[in-house]
Amino acid sequence: MTFITNLINGVSLGSIYAVIALGYTMVYGIAKMLNFAHGDVIMVGAYIVFALTSYAGVNPYLALVISMAACTLLGMAIERFAYKPLRGASPLAVLITAIGVSYFLQNMALLIFGSQAKSFTSIVNLPALTLAGGKITISAETIVTIIVSLIIMVSLTLFVNKTKPGRAMLAVSEDKGAAQLMGVNVNATISLTFAIGSGLAAVAGVLLCSAYPTLSSQTGAMPGIKAFVAAVLGGIGSIPGAVIGGVLIGVIEILSRSYISSQMADAIVFAVLIIVLLVKPTGILGKKYIEKV
Numbered sequence: 001m002t003f004i005t006n007l008i009n010g011v012s013l014g015s016i017y018a019v020i021a022l023g024y025t026m027v028y029g030i031a032k033m034l035n036f037a038h039g040d041v042i043m044v045g046a047y048i049v050f051a052l053t054s055y056a057g058v059n060p061y062l063a064l065v066i067s068m069a070a071c072t073l074l075g076m077a078i079e080r081f082a083y084k085p086l087r088g089a090s091p092l093a094v095l096i097t098a099i100g101v102s103y104f105l106q107n108m109a110l111l112i113f114g115s116q117a118k119s120f121t122s123i124v125n126l127p128a129l130t131l132a133g134g135k136i137t138i139s140a141e142t143i144v145t146i147i148v149s150l151i152i153m154v155s156l157t158l159f160v161n162k163t164k165p166g167r168a169m170l171a172v173s174e175d176k177g178a179a180q181l182m183g184v185n186v187n188a189t190i191s192l193t194f195a196i197g198s199g200l201a202a203v204a205g206v207l208l209c210s211a212y213p214t215l216s217s218q219t220g221a222m223p224g225i226k227a228f229v230a231a232v233l234g235g236i237g238s239i240p241g242a243v244i245g246g247v248l249i250g251v252i253e254i255l256s257r258s259y260i261s262s263q264m265a266d267a268i269v270f271a272v273l274i275i276v277l278l279v280k281p282t283g284i285l286g287k288k289y290i291e292k293v
Helices: 001-033 038-055 060-086 092-115 141-160 164-174 175-183 187-212 221-233 240-258 266-277
Strands: 129-131 136-138
Touching: 001 038, 001 136, 001 141, 001 164, 001 187, 001 221, 001 240, 001 266, 038 060, 038 221, 060 092, 129 175, 141 164, 141 187, 141 240, 164 175, 164 187, 175 187, 187 221, 187 240, 221 240, 221 266, 240 266
Parallel strands: none
Antiparallel strands: 129 136
8 A cells, every 4th residue: 555655646746747847848849948947937936826825815726826927927038038039049058048047036036035945835725535444545735736737738738739829839849930931920939838838837836835845945946857857758849748757757756765765766767767768769759850961
């Protein structure tokens, strides 16, 4: 029964990584850039909910909606002022800028909220689910996290494949120049991608802090890196791949902590990524692209 409990906890943690990884995979798949500040948008979203509920007494669910809206605007602002001027620059310049934005957000959080970690109150006020005569207890946060990640994956898949903005994203991901010639507003499409990814980051931040109720300026750093690993593992650019990669990373991490070593868990996660990429460089659901020269 302990193994089943750990497996469920791993799926729950992996579902959080999956929601974060969706932001990475959408931005890379469409804009072909790695937004390493994405993990810190998670932290910002969680801090907004914390401030609204703790200091202003706002309903937690209303606070989540406000946080999603604020992070959506933040993502669009980051794209407009940090990444758009570098649209034709080298990947190294974009990477350095992303690191700069990441440190900027972390230090802003330090200035506003201080260095002391905050205790985050879960927004999920539901009873735990008990199975197998009380031998297995699944927290409400775990159930909600898994359900939310599945809903987001299905919704994003339908959005990308069935709507006009979604098809514009697919066109831009294939060829920006050709898409622009066909009347697609490339800048607006990339901005929309950042908006969606950042809105999801707010959801991920609240789910993360509801399950692990400690909030600091570093809250999004390591989960952001692991979510990026999940996106690469699943096949960056693939929405189902991001979810599969996230769940796998979460399960591997929890099982490693429980049965091998809590200190070695992170190393094992990255080792698994290296092994998978040696066997399948494009990730689990990644596609091979033939580049003509």
